[in-house]
Amino acid sequence: MGKSGRSMFIYEKMPSIISFFAVVGTKEGEGPIGNSFDMVLDDDRFGENTWEKAESKMQKEAVYGALRKAGLSTKDIDIICAGDLLNQCISSAYGLREMAIPFLGLYGACSTMAESLLISSMAIAGNFADKCIAVTSSHFCSAERQFRFPLEYGGQRTPSAQWTVTGSGAAVIAMGDYPKSPKIKRVLAGKIIDLGIKDANNMGAAMAPAAADSFLRYYENSGTSPSDYDLIVTGDLGRIGSDLLKELAYKQGFPLGNNYTDCGIEIFDLEKQDVHSGGSGCGCSASVLCGHILPQMINGKYKNILFAATGALMSTVSSQQGESIPGICHIINIVME
């Protein structure tokens, strides 16, 4: 992309993430980082009569929450970049329709929060917008119904399966004098990588090669290496995908150290909460970033991180037609000055 070669872009003037808000479900609230989130639902139905409407409402709450924390209203926002996992991205469309903010709908599966930050920051840095919001969501119950089986069926989950996070995260991006806000320094758009994995219950394995490809391009373009960052966090590779990524990264000559983790591993206690390989869904990386990681940057724990959300670009139809699962991974470098 542009000045730094076709892979990566470095912002001369860095957009700030001036506000963020995370809403999660009950199970996520009971997890190891449950206290981090701005809002934890008592009931994942969230007062609605369908799971899809509950998910829309979470996304709406996340946006209003982020606006409230920044002292802003919907009228202050030029563009909202949003997405989710559901068919035709209905959580975003219905969740955000009352806001009357110019809307760019995105689909990058579980990578969507990084894609959303990438496009938002580009709009801000290019002076096409003064303030943008990036928001994504997922919901365990709406995702199970759509991608696997309705909950009532009581299907058994394979050991490699991941558990879709019920959650949403929203971030407000702006240019200006925000010395205490995390800033977006570099962004890299991922390529579609498909090494032929066909097991829809092993998304981590399908996405790990895409993460490896993006990291390699990122390090080569930025002239940095994993040890330059105090946190490298993938979107939701889960335990299996993370282990695969470590192996691939080692072979590529950029081994990942103790500064590496995965949002899908952080959000749940993998053993006690019976989530098998870990969390997933584009609400996973969004809520972990907005609820857990960005606050720790402001508190001084992290100064330079890589947020690398990963996505599996398949559907039930492509799986039924015997297709393998293409993966993608977008990388956002976030810093404190």
Add this chain to the structure above:
Amino acid sequence: MGKSGRSMFIYEKMPSIISFFAVVGTKEGEGPIGNSFDMVLDDDRFGENTWEKAESKMQKEAVYGALRKAGLSTKDIDIICAGDLLNQCISSAYGLREMAIPFLGLYGACSTMAESLLISSMAIAGNFADKCIAVTSSHFCSAERQFRFPLEYGGQRTPSAQWTVTGSGAAVIAMGDYPKSPKIKRVLAGKIIDLGIKDANNMGAAMAPAAADSFLRYYENSGTSPSDYDLIVTGDLGRIGSDLLKELAYKQGFPLGNNYTDCGIEIFDLEKQDVHSGGSGCGCSASVLCGHILPQMINGKYKNILFAATGALMSTVSSQQGESIPGICHIINIVME
């Protein structure tokens, strides 16, 4: 958005549309502008064993065709912005996966080609990329299966229904000295507008208010009026939606004249081809723009146009849950210098 107020952006240095290519199906090839398209399929299966794979292949052909006409290869492209109507946007993911181009997946229903041009032009104008591709597709048979009934069911279509276009259009956007290429002058991102229409067989009515909202914001922000353009073309409102838009535009004080048409009306002979209210699908506006309109700009017929692709942001699930249909409309102003 930025300098021109929150609604619209005007490019000081305008990105050029340096190449474009359109592929359509058999029925579209038999329509009134059938001779315009670069490629017309003999068989809408396109040598594949599923409709979805045929759609992916169309999108791939459109991209390779646009690259070929520009003397470029996939390696010359920094970002590809792509989308389609299918669940999880699989036509784009599978159609483009072999190309190894950084990929931003979009979902804006039938408005996606305008969204794709908007984000591509922003990436180019902001110097985040040197060359981008915008591409979208739709396929009558894959869309019927997904949104309505499988073809084998032989469902009856209501008079207000539209016919999803089998087609794909791709455009290469770049900055530089391209005096003979159409240029993107202004872009406006649409808001989600929902006036409560619930009839999924009358998408035109659901989308027309979104188009009216975007046009009003566009004229007010740009200080222009409909008569300043030699062509104003909506994405695919069809006959019913177009008539509604004309009524709304008249009430708003910006009446549309003879320079107004709709891609969904242009592509078919509405009477003879039994398509009821007209064509639709994000392959409709993409193929009409890339196959019919842009070539006429180069030939001198049009110098200043508005391309306003419209989308209905619903899914079968939202319809089953009794939801109304939110619409959206993004506007791209394209000029010849």
